[in-house]
Amino acid sequence: MEKYLQLTHIIKMTDINKNKKPHAALITENFPPLIGGGIAEWTIGGAQSLTKMGYPVTVMSKWKRKFDPASSHYSDRADEKKFRFLPMYGHDWRRYRYWYSLYYTWKFLRQEPQGLILATTWELGEPFVFLRRFFPDARLIVAAHGLEVTKIRGGRKLKNFRKTMASAELIAAVSRFTRQAVSDRMGDISLDQLIFIPNGVDTDRFRHTTDFDDLKKRLGIRKDTRVVLTLARVIKRKGHDTVIRSLPTIIKKFPETVYLIAGPQQDRDYVRYLKKLIAELNMIHYVIFTNFINDIDLNRLYSLADVYVMVSRILPEKGDTEGFGITFLEANSCLCPVIGSDSGGIPDAIEDGKSGFLIPPDNVSALTDKIFTLFEDPNFSRKMGRQGRERVERFFTWEKVFKKLMGELANVNRSFDKGRS
Structure with missing residues (x-):
């Protein structure tokens, strides 16, 4: 025994x-x-x-x-x-x-x-x-x-x-x-x-909040203004210039709109190019740069945005591509619909027509059309945001x-x- x-x-x-x-x-x-x-x-x-x-x-x-x-x-x-x-x-x-x-x-x-x-x-x-x-x-x-x-x-x-x-x-x-x-x-x-x-995505950390009025005030954004957001390093690959080129057409139809560029300005030459482009298009009052977003403000930032946009491009000479685009998932997790380019790994981050839209890189007219689709139909925009959150909870x-x-x-x-x- x-x-x-x-x-x-x-x-x-x-x-x-x-x-x-x-x-x-x-x-x-x-x-x-x-x-x-x-x-x-x-x-x-x-x-x-x-x-x-x-x-x-x-x-x-x-x-x-x-x-x-x-x-x-x-x-x-x-x-x-x-x-x-x-x-x-x-x-x-x-x-x-x-x-x-x-x-x-x-x-x-x-x-x-x-x-x-x-x-x-x-x-x-x-x-x-x-x-x-x-x-x-x-x-x-x-x-x-x-x-x-x-x-x-x-x-x-x-x-x-x-x-x-x-x-x-x-x-x-x-x-x-x-x-x-x-x-x-x-x-x-x-x-x-x-x-x-x-x-x-950490869905507990990234979730929608209505507590963003103070952040809007700090950023100089009026309460009822529509916000197009890009949160990324300011470098050529991220395609900020494509969004800026879409603004004149968007502003004509929705004048209470701003483009918020959040993230470190790593490429100074590209930043100078963007600011010159903004001036040439007479969009100075419609674009806001902010270098640093505190971690505690990220929820508020995604939540105050009406649409999150990052239309990245491939730079073959540098081998520079978007491997995935985790910010699309973070935005979706905060009920924000997204628009990204059909480039690199972005198609795995966005379900086209469900959590957001995929468009060709550098296509200003396609971007403008998708932003109009969301701005013209708030119910559809909210539905897309909810579908994005559900997709994140289910798979990501x-x-x-x-x-x-x-x-x-x-x-x-x-x-x-x-x-x-």
Whole structure:
């Protein structure tokens, strides 16, 4: 009887170890309090979702300011476990990224040799190619967003890209466009582990509010003014100029309208071009620039907008594309209808005719027509906003995204274990 109990105990302990969830480390260069960006959102969404799913989680980020969950909407609720945040220190990351990520990944795996590395870009996952020989039981997931893939042209970077992707258990492309971009750069190397899993949204954080009068006042927008919003870096790819060119026609029919350009003005030459264009079209009183939107104001910003527009274009000479467009989901989550270009990964973010509209890039007349459709029929506009929110809740919460990701990893692990047996 005693031997039977001992044997039962051994079997149970074996099952526990087998089913034990690995410690997950998300390694990133973009993380709050850095505001905005798909990679930052993917990281925080992953950290919170994996923690809720019972995984021990560490976030390793080059961002130096300490993450303070109590200071922002990224906060976990009091009844939820927190994840660990580990700042990665270093200077000149562009030059020494490999060595910094090598050191911190090694440091993590030395403590967690069966750990799971989730690299938010392939370059941060590159050291795993070397480290795997010392930590054969560790696993790597690489997220592929867009620009970090499409800008690769050849040479040594392409060679390193292929090695990294081939060493990953799973490659999660946030759009079908990005998945194809990864595949195109792999040459003759087949990637069965390359899958499409879209970005997500924190639907508790992004939800409609009517508490935006104070923000409108601060931005200098009158109470009954219609607002066309773009929240993005002010760079040529984002297509702000297309929206500006549509304004004269829109203003003739709906004079109480403003175009709100929110986001950091990264490309000064492009900003100067936009301001010159605004002056030439006599639209100075109808365009508002604001560089910085506090995280706590994002709900209000999307909620005060009548339509969210980002008509991005592809810049082939730079390999510059829109990998997904997470702001479309954030706007939809706040009941705001959206208009985007049929370019890059945007078609995966917008269901044309349901959550918003897709138009050809650089097509001013098509953009004007869609804005008229929404402005002329407020009931239809509200319906589209509701459909956008329902679609986000059904398919695009971070919990659903990462449950699917971990389910795909489990399938890979089962195949791996079967192959070794």
